[in-house]
Amino acid sequence: MPSKHKVATTDELTDGSRVITEINGQEIAVFQIDGEYHAIANYCVHQAGPLCEGKLTGETYVEDNGWDWNYDDDEKHITCPWHGWLFDVTNGENIHNSKYKVPTYNVEIENESIFVVR
Numbered sequence: 001m002p003s004k005h006k007v008a009t010t011d012e013l014t015d016g017s018r019v020i021t022e023i024n025g026q027e028i029a030v031f032q033i034d035g036e037y038h039a040i041a042n043y044c045v046h047q048a049g050p051l052c053e054g055k056l057t058g059e060t061y062v063e064d065n066g067w068d069w070n071y072d073d074d075e076k077h078i079t080c081p082w083h084g085w086l087f088d089v090t091n092g093e094n095i096h097n098s099k100y101k102v103p104t105y106n107v108e109i110e111n112e113s114i115f116v117v118r
């Protein structure tokens with residue numbers, strides 16, 4: 001049965017920051033992005049690298065006209081430090097192929113404390 005585990009307070013986890021902790025033998029990172037909290041396993045599905053120790057970035061994309069490039073500076077993509085695979089921390093999916101997905105966890109806020117449900 002899942003239980004709640006306190007990982008930080010809302011004051012400690014500022015926008016764009018993360019905390020990595022171990023819960024029941026699994027390293028889990030919680031990110032705060034634009035006021036929302038997202039928890040994913042600190043485990044890359046490529047070759048088990050420490051995914052959440054990587055850099056958070058935005059996304060380069062091509063406009064609908066198929067010609068113009070643009071950069072979305074909403075920094076929600078984590079780059080695995082081992083071989084550079086990119087995942088969206090809001091849903092755990094690899095940004096190039098959604099069949100590669102990192103486990104995600106529910107996050108609850110109570111009295112300015114952040115809990116991961118696992």
Ligand code: FES
Binds near residue numbers: 048081083085
């Ligand atoms: S282990 Fe993460 S990209 Fe290879």
